[in-house]
Amino acid sequence: MPSTGSWRRTDSEVDEHGPPAPAVQAVLDRVPCGLLRTDRKGVILRANETCCRWLGYERSELIGRGMYELLTIGGRIFHQTHIAPMLHMQSSVAEVKLEMRHREGQAVPVVLNVQHFPGPQAFSELAFFVARDRDLYERELLLARRHLESVVAEEKLRRAEAKDRALLAEQMVGIVSHDLRNPLQTIQMGAGVLLHGEHTEQQALILGRIVRAGERARRLISELLDFTQARLGHGISVHVQSLDLHALVRDVLEELRQAFPERALVHEPLGAGPCAADGERIAQLVGNLVGNAMTYGDPEAPVTVRTQVGPEGFRVAVHNSGAAIPAEVQARMFEPLVRGTTADSATRSIGLGLFIVREIAKAHGGQVTVESATGRGTTFTASIPSSTV
Structure with a gap:
């Protein structure tokens, strides 16, 4: 299809390629795209049934017609300025969009692929499909x-x-x-x-x-x-100072025994030495953990608070007996407004206690963890690393 003129085959010109065998033509006619072959002058040598149907021609009307006659004015300009130069350089053009002209005159948008075969009997193979569906x-x-x-x-x-x-x-x-x-x-x-x-x-x-x-x-x-x-992103504020952890927790537990006179509250201090932390915040942490244990633990069993001081830091662990906390609850129980149970209780909080415990530990550079299993009860442990006052 390299020619840019309008050509019609004369009687003296012979299609050296000849028509395809009937079986081959039948296959080509069923291909769901338009197929054309043109000679070196752009004269149509072959056309399949799909091409004829889309453009409104009989096959006999297309054979010998110049390919250029099937293009709109815009299509001819696009061919001359883009397709022909590309074929000259690389012998093929793929997926170009232009408009062909139906027998009745209306434009038919198509996507065209061209392969040019040079030589003494040069010819071009064209395959196209109507792009209306593609446009839509x-x-x-x-x-x-x-x-x-x-x-x-x-x-x-x-x-x-x-x-x-x-x-x-x-x-x-x-x-x-x-x-x-x-x-x-x-x-x-x-x-x-x-x-x-x-x-x-x-x-x-x-x-x-x-x-x-x-x-x-x-x-x-x-x-x-x-x-x-x-x-709000500020975190809980702490004022770190030297303190005696065991004495601090002992005093906090004395106050808590007044609030829970009917429950057994045990303190187990381990290790010795000063540590650095915000005393009021640690007291709040202990109060929240003990309050949580009193609310959800076995009321007949004691709540044990273990404080441990060492060179690497200190720990506060609160243990209570009772049913194990489900794993899916453990994964989110330090989030705000999450409770360990849905059972009604006059003493339960709004679900901020453990969240605040986590934030207090975080403000000290530490963390809080939970271990809970059937038969062993539940233990919350806040671990705070050593800090310089």
Whole structure:
């Protein structure tokens, strides 16, 4: 198809290639693409049935017709400026898109492949398929891509808005929790003063309930403040100083025995020597772990707190007997708002205690782990490495 003129075969010109055998022609006619062979001048020598059907011609009308006559004006220009030079350089062109002309005049978009065979009997083989379906596919693909981009943009916007709302909610929790501390402290102080004065037995009972409820509210507010601080990316703050771990935990356990008078609470100190940590935060860590053990452990068995000090750092381990924690719960129980059970309990927290324990350990450069198995109970261990004061 290298010729750029319009040629028609004359009687004196002979198709040296000749028509294909009937069996071969039958196979070519069933091929689902248009097939043409042209001579060196661009005159059509062969055409299959698919080509004839797509362009609206009889085979006899195509044989001897110039290939150029089957192209639109735009197709001829594209052939002259692109296809012909490429065939001259590399003898083949693959997957080029242009327009052919139907017998009735309408343009037919096609994707064309051309292979030119030079020599004394030079000829070209052309294969093409109608690109209407491809055009439709490309348009649908473009629309789908635009729709996907729109969906992605909307999703990013929703996520950004959700993040802003979550940030605002956490900030509000922090602000409200902080502002509640002063009026709560006033209530506790007033109830404590009244509790030490003259009152009836019924009044003493009510005042005791007020004091205990105030203490629970104070712990809840403290947990919410720590949770908000950790979630906002600041982490829990610590003020590291030298301390006697065993003495600190012993004092904390004495206070906890007042809160759980009916439960056995055992302390096992191991090792000796000073360590460096934030005493108030370690006391909070112990309180949370013991409170968790009291809530979910066997009420008839003791809760054991083991403190161990060594040159590499120190550990605080809290053990309780009872049912084993399922593995799927262990994997996420240090996340906020996750509890070890769904059973109702008047003493259970909102699910921040273990999250805060993890954050306290992390703030000290350490970690907290859990081991739980049937028959051996559950042990939470906070490991804190050595630190310089």
